[in-house]
Structure formats: structure tokens, C-alpha cells
Amino acid sequence: MDKIGIIGLGYVGLPLLWTFHQVGEKVIGFDVDPEKINSINAGKTYIKHFKDEQIQDLSSSDLCEVTTDFSRLDEPDAILICVPTPLDHHREPDMTYVEETAKTISEYLRKGQLVVLESTTYPGTSDELMKDILEKGSGLKAGVDFFIAYSPEREDPGNPDFNTKSIPKVVGASTEKARELAVELYSKALDKVVPVSSAKVAESAKLLENIFRSVNIALVNEMKLVMDAMDIDIHEVIDAAATKPFGFMKFTPGPGLGGHCIPIDPFYLTWKAREFGLNTRFIELAGEVNNAMPQFVVDKTMLALNEKGKALNGSKVLILGIAYKPNVDDMRESPSFSVMDKLKALGAEVSFYDPWIPVIPSSREHMQWKGLESVDWTKDSISEFDAAIIVTDHRDVDYSELLNWCDCIVDSRNVYPGNREEYKGRVFKA
Numbered sequence: 001m002d003k004i005g006i007i008g009l010g011y012v013g014l015p016l017l018w019t020f021h022q023v024g025e026k027v028i029g030f031d032v033d034p035e036k037i038n039s040i041n042a043g044k045t046y047i048k049h050f051k052d053e054q055i056q057d058l059s060s061s062d063l064c065e066v067t068t069d070f071s072r073l074d075e076p077d078a079i080l081i082c083v084p085t086p087l088d089h090h091r092e093p094d095m096t097y098v099e100e101t102a103k104t105i106s107e108y109l110r111k112g113q114l115v116v117l118e119s120t121t122y123p124g125t126s127d128e129l130m131k132d133i134l135e136k137g138s139g140l141k142a143g144v145d146f147f148i149a150y151s152p153e154r155e156d157p158g159n160p161d162f163n164t165k166s167i168p169k170v171v172g173a174s175t176e177k178a179r180e181l182a183v184e185l186y187s188k189a190l191d192k193v194v195p196v197s198s199a200k201v202a203e204s205a206k207l208l209e210n211i212f213r214s215v216n217i218a219l220v221n222e223m224k225l226v227m228d229a230m231d232i233d234i235h236e237v238i239d240a241a242a243t244k245p246f247g248f249m250k251f252t253p254g255p256g257l258g259g260h261c262i263p264i265d266p267f268y269l270t271w272k273a274r275e276f277g278l279n280t281r282f283i284e285l286a287g288e289v290n291n292a293m294p295q296f297v298v299d300k301t302m303l304a305l306n307e308k309g310k311a312l313n314g315s316k317v318l319i320l321g322i323a324y325k326p327n328v329d330d331m332r333e334s335p336s337f338s339v340m341d342k343l344k345a346l347g348a349e350v351s352f353y354d355p356w357i358p359v360i361p362s363s364r365e366h367m368q369w370k371g372l373e374s375v376d377w378t379k380d381s382i383s384e385f386d387a388a389i390i391v392t393d394h395r396d397v398d399y400s401e402l403l404n405w406c407d408c409i410v411d412s413r414n415v416y417p418g419n420r421e422e423y424k425g426r427v428f429k430a
Ligand SMILES: NC(=O)c1ccc[n+]([C@@H]2O[C@H](COP(=O)([O-])OP(=O)(O)OC[C@H]3O[C@@H](n4cnc5c(N)ncnc54)[C@H](O)[C@@H]3O)[C@@H](O)[C@H]2O)c1
Pocket: 007, 008, 009, 010, 011, 012, 013, 030, 031, 032, 033, 036, 082, 083, 084, 085, 097, 100, 101, 118, 119, 120, 121, 153, 154, 155, 156, 157, 260, 261
């Protein structure tokens, strides 16, 4: 394979492009967003944990090109698709990005090309939806003229222990030839490739991974509510249980689910299962429990303020962290917004501090917060707040300063573990 094409240069596609480029492969990146293309060409990153120097590796290289010109899709021998797969307003799979991309590819598809979908999706997307569109648009036959595979992305942005190269890559395809080509492709750049017998197995494996997380997080969240009512420290309970060397895996409770994956992907299976007359009760129950967590945090904030003789209505409340997880600048599906919406609806004056997100950008879901700027991290600024709620525990925040500056801290992340004397009357677990 002489050249590898990657469509969708976001959190998944950009590191993938870089990883193939790092091993000397010729790469071409495609995106509909000209700002991303301009940014790469200018050597500037648009993803905070992906460094300018990495972008400059790409922009200064003869082996890499990025473009919005999709007519060049006939150049690469393999095309990897990394476009969004969100839910629509009815919380059903929104396949428009995958469909549009497949249509565009079909216009330029040529014999011998391998097309691999990487976006998280329901079983059958590659071999039914995508295959149909590619065959109809191109007049070519899958498995004979061109080849289809599915390989789920397991990117964990901001995780220092794993990267695209070191995370084992599952690859599924329904024909021997497609599987061989896909394994050969990924083996060029990744440490371990795990072939499976079909695209559907690979699609389902990805969903299982994320459903497993969603269900287990819901379990510890439910456990937290019960422990809280019994005045037992859930974190001490979990740490004690985690000393069992087999049959237990540690999950941590929090203010609710966030990110582009765990709150969304499980519902792709729910939707597809309906076609087979099946309900996915675990998935829905986990969703219900996890979705109730922001309200628990708000209730705890009301109780904490009450202890200070204050009402939430009219109080100044600071949200610490609006990214969906620590040390990233990604705020998609972040539970912070749910907490903020509820606080605002109850009359609180809401501000935020996030060292990773200086200003809330425009997004489909959170328009009422667009343009709001992170407050300054100074004693004067922080001590003005009646309460501070830790929703995301970024590493580069000085929590001992916060403890000195604010006398009503609602801690949903166990930043202040245990029951130390200096927390009394200042730190409220949520
Ligand atoms: N972010 C993660 O950590 C993560 C992890 C595992 C799997 N995934 C999955 O990977 C897929 C991509 O996620 P992401 O986080 O990289 O999304 P993203 O929004 O960061 O990036 C998607 C990119 O695709 C581009 N795009 C949209 N429509 C396009 C089109 N028609 N043609 C070309 N480009 C188009 C967008 O401009 C954007 O740059 C999703 O299915 C997601 O569920 C994401």
C-alpha cells in the first residue's frame, strides 16, 4: 500500500494520521472543515493534548498532505473513516456523517481500494449500510473490486500510558482478502492487531467495551447513593473491595457520564436490538442511573449552602472543570453542563473555571453558555463564590488553594479523600 487516506481529522483521525506518518507511510488527510486543514498546514494544533510539534511533523513533511478536496480520494490505497457518530434528537443513531462520507467515497472509489470504517457504530453498518452506498455509487462490487473492513478506535485522549500505536487494534472483515489487507495495513504502524471473523464482530466488540463501562459506572453510582444515605464513604468501600486480587474491577463514581463515547454508543445497540424485537434493559437502566447523577450533585450543593445559611437561589456558584474528564479540552456530553443548567434554573449565578477551556465555544447543545469565560484563579476571584463544585478534577488545579479560598466545596470527584479535620464544614461529598 503506497498511500493511506484518513477522513475526519478530529480526536481519532488526527492521531491516526500522525501514527502512520511516524512509521514513514505516505498519508493524506481529508476533512470538511477548512479551519482544521488550515490549522494543520500552519503547524498549529486544535486539540490541546496533541502538540504543535506533532502537527509540525505533519505540516513540514513530504509524506503528508491534508485537504478538503475529496476528489483526491482515488489516490490512497486504503481509506480510513473517522467521522462522528452521535445520537439525534430522539437519541437514535445519527448516521448522516457516515452516509455522506460513504457517498463521497463512492464517487471516487477505484478497484483495489480498501475502505475501513473506524467510527463507533451498530453491528451491520459496514457490511450493510456502507457496502450498499459504496456499491451503488461506484458500480463496483465489494469483496471483488474493492474491500471493506471495520476497525474500532480505542483512543483514550490524555491517557499518558497508552497511545494509538500501543493500543491493540481489533480488525474485522467478512472476506478473507479484506481482512488480510486490513491486518497488513494496521500492522505497519501499530504494535498489535487482533483479527476477528467479521466486521459485525468488531462493531459489537467496541459496543460491548463501552456498555461494560457505562453499566459498571452506573453500578458504583447507585452504590454511592446508598452509601451516602448510610453515611459510609463509598471511596473507602471501593478501595477495600479493590484489594481482592481476582473477580473485581475498580470503577469510580462521579457526577455523571461524559464524552463522545460512553453516554452515546450503548444506545446504538439499543436501537439495532429493537429491529430484533429485543430490549436492552441493562443499557437503559445504566443510562437512567448515570443521568440522575447531576441532580444528586445539585441537591448536595443546596444542602451544603443550607448549612451555611444560604439558599441556592441568588448564590454565586463556581463549577470547577467543564471538560468531560480530567486533563483534556473536550467538553462533549460533559455532565458539567447538566449541573450548570440545573443550577441556573434554580436561580444560581453560575461561573466556571477550567484551565483547559478558557471560553465555552459554540456547540449544538450548550448555546446558553456560549462565550462564557473561565474566571481567574486568584484568591480574590475564587473567594467571591458561595460554593464551588468540583465536577472535573483536572490535574493542574491547586486544590489546597481552593480549600483555603472557599468555605463551601462540593466534591463529586473525591479530590479531598477521607474525613480530615480541615475538611469539616468546608468540603461536602457529592
Ligand atoms: N474521541 C474519542 O476519544 C473516541 C474514542 C473512540 C472512538 N471514537 C469514535 O470515533 C469517531 C470520531 O470521533 P472523534 O472524537 O474523532 O470526532 P471529532 O468530532 O473530533 O472528529 C470528527 C471529524 O470529522 C470531520 N467530519 C465530519 N463530517 C465529515 C465528512 N462528511 N467528511 C469528512 N470529515 C468530516 C469533522 O470536521 C471532524 O474534524 C466517532 O464515531 C467516535 O464515536 C472516538
